[in-house]
Amino acid sequence: MSAAGPNALYGAPSPQALYDEAYENYRAYLNPPLARVMKLSGSPVEVRASGTTIWDHAGKAYLDFAGGYGVFTLGHSHPRVVAAVREQLERMSLSGKTMFDPLVGRLAKRLAEITPGDLAISFFANSGTEAVEGALKLARAATGRTKVVATQNAFHGKTLGALSVSGRDAYKAPFAPLLADVVHLPYGDSAVLASALADAAAFVVEPVQGEGGIVVPPLGYLSAARAACDASGALLIADEVQTGLGRCGMLFGCERDGIVPDVLTLAKGLSGGVVPIGAYVARRTVWEAAYGRAPLLHTSTFGGNPLACAAALAALDVLRDDDLVRSVHARGRRLLQGAHRIAAAYPEVVREARGLGLLVGVELRSEGYAGTIVPEMLKSGVTAAWTLNMQRMIRLEPPLIVTDAEIDTALAALRAAVEVARERLGDLNGANVTEHSRAST
Numbered sequence: 001m002s003a004a005g006p007n008a009l010y011g012a013p014s015p016q017a018l019y020d021e022a023y024e025n026y027r028a029y030l031n032p033p034l035a036r037v038m039k040l041s042g043s044p045v046e047v048r049a050s051g052t053t054i055w056d057h058a059g060k061a062y063l064d065f066a067g068g069y070g071v072f073t074l075g076h077s078h079p080r081v082v083a084a085v086r087e088q089l090e091r092m093s094l095s096g097k098t099m100f101d102p103l104v105g106r107l108a109k110r111l112a113e114i115t116p117g118d119l120a121i122s123f124f125a126n127s128g129t130e131a132v133e134g135a136l137k138l139a140r141a142a143t144g145r146t147k148v149v150a151t152q153n154a155f156h157g158k159t160l161g162a163l164s165v166s167g168r169d170a171y172k173a174p175f176a177p178l179l180a181d182v183v184h185l186p187y188g189d190s191a192v193l194a195s196a197l198a199d200a201a202a203f204v205v206e207p208v209q210g211e212g213g214i215v216v217p218p219l220g221y222l223s224a225a226r227a228a229c230d231a232s233g234a235l236l237i238a239d240e241v242q243t244g245l246g247r248c249g250m251l252f253g254c255e256r257d258g259i260v261p262d263v264l265t266l267a268k269g270l271s272g273g274v275v276p277i278g279a280y281v282a283r284r285t286v287w288e289a290a291y292g293r294a295p296l297l298h299t300s301t302f303g304g305n306p307l308a309c310a311a312a313l314a315a316l317d318v319l320r321d322d323d324l325v326r327s328v329h330a331r332g333r334r335l336l337q338g339a340h341r342i343a344a345a346y347p348e349v350v351r352e353a354r355g356l357g358l359l360v361g362v363e364l365r366s367e368g369y370a371g372t373i374v375p376e377m378l379k380s381g382v383t384a385a386w387t388l389n390m391q392r393m394i395r396l397e398p399p400l401i402v403t404d405a406e407i408d409t410a411l412a413a414l415r416a417a418v419e420v421a422r423e424r425l426g427d428l429n430g431a432n433v434t435e436h437s438r439a440s441t
């Protein structure tokens with residue numbers, strides 16, 4: 001019997017049969033090229049997960065440092081969240097929509113209490129991109145303006161509005177024309193904000209760029225954005241889908257600069273990794289200006305459903321009761337320092353390591369290395385992933401409950417994988433970086 005238990009094979013006669021079936025279905029019915037890439041990378045079939053660990057079809061355990069790209073802040077299947085969802089599932093799983101639902105109201109109140117300043121009114125959806133979509137519509141309706149300012153290499157999602165404010169051309173070109181009147185500014189550059197924001201509806205910005213390659217802006221960048229928005233009347237939308245709820249060592253990334261945005265978006269970790277959810281929380285005056293007389297302008301059938309709300313309320317309880325955010329700085333420092341040591345030891349392969357809290361990235365000198373390092377880490381039993389807009393960046397984004405020992409295990413896997421990449425691929429840059437860096441130290 002595998003570590004995954006007797007029922008974990010979903011009716012397949014053997015682990016290999018389950019793998020073959022899953023691969024074949026992906027290849028034939030889901031996404032043929034992606035299926036092939038996953039197969040080449042050695043991706044197994046996931047069958048069970050708990051805490052920081054995922055088990056595959058053959059019973060092998062993996063430390064999850066990809067972390068669902070930030071979903072699993074509490075780890076997988078947190079028992080308090082699962083229990084809350086199970087109870088709600090038996091009571092009433094989806095809303096009938098014509099009556100008040102107590103949980104969605106309770107969750108909205110809770111978000112008003114924990115988000116910065118006077119953020120007060122929530123809208124719920126089912127994903128991050130829907131949260132951003134809602135925020136963009138809110139900004140246009142509230143200000144009566146159309147222009148939206150965003151940042152280069154940002155990632156806000158893949159629906160048309162969120163894609164329009166995202167920064168990677170390769171994801172956008174096949175769908176052009178996207179939203180008109182969108183301007184992209186260099187991320188982290190305060191000097192360009194004031195002029196660009198004149199007559200804009202909004203400035204949408206990640207407190208740390210996640211998919212753009214784990215880019216931490218200079219301190220003061222969000223304060224400058226706040227001041228520029230105040231001067232121009234543009235709304236400041238902080239996209240905290242990835243940075244929110246403790247990931248960066250504070251409950252919300254915008255606390256780093258002590259600012260209050262006009263709209264804050266959330267998703268990923270909000271429901272403890274158990275039921276999908278997305279949300280924005282807006283200032284009351286902003287929401288009133290947009291929807292005060294038109295409450296049905298922006299709605300969602302499944303958004304804020306009772307299962308997701310039960311999960312989110314329980315997840316927020318766990319975050320508070322277990323004081324999870326407090327340990328993030330220390331754990332993140334351990335992870336980042338270890339990544340720095342690997343960068344220093346293998347300068348031919350690693351350009352630099354950077355991050356904030358438990359959002360850490362290792363930037364390689366070439367995408368080619370990532371194609372070896374991620375699968376090699378997987379072989380050693382650690383998941384990692386590249387970032388969507390920068391595929392030479394290996395992200396390490398474990399659950400906030402990760403232990404020091406698990407961090408050391410992941411770092412050892414990373415070091416071994418980098419070593420394999422160097423041996424196998426040599427110096428992909430054509431320059432002898434080792435000699436160069438020796439000369440410069």
Ligand SMILES: Cc1ncc(COP(=O)(O)O)c(C=O)c1O
Pocket residue numbers: 069127128129130132155156157158206210211239240241242243267268
């Ligand atoms: C900052 C940010 N915003 C929005 C999104 C989109 O979220 P989703 O994939 O749930 O639509 C992401 C996803 O990675 C994100 O990192």
